[in-house]
Amino acid sequence: MKLHFLDTNTLSYFLKGIDPALQRRMARAFKNEDIAISVVTRAQMRYGQGLMAADDKRRMRVDLLLAEVPTLPWTTAAADHYGQVNALPQRQGMPIGEIDTQIAAHALAEDLILLTDSTRHFKSVPGLKLEDWVVDR
DSSP: OOOEEEOHHHHHHHHHTOOHHHHHHHHHHHHTTOEEEEHHHHHHHHHHHHHSOTTOTHHHHHHHHHHHSOEEOOOHHHHHHHHHHHHHHHHTTOOOOHHHHHHHHHHHHHTOEEEOSOHHHHTTSTTOEEEOOOOOO
């Protein structure tokens, strides 16, 4: 089984429920225990939740989702990969952003497939395995 590492944007699309194909694939992935998120993605989801109004029904959906999806801790290996992942795009003049760099480094360190709808954004990261399950945006 290949484990998928969810990027924040894919997790957000899933929460919105606007893509039936994504909903089906995610349901299978949950059932097969085939997905996880980075602690960095979890932090981004909590940040988004913090911006929501106190009575926003999405707040509870975020809580429920984060209770279900395994969160992998940031490790020394992820930190070591981060240096290389951050340096190459910077040298090429195509930085991918601090948070995305951390998520990409974490995926590389764990040898996981990054599930994102921003595959073009991450394609400059050598060795990073990417998939996009989002059909309807």
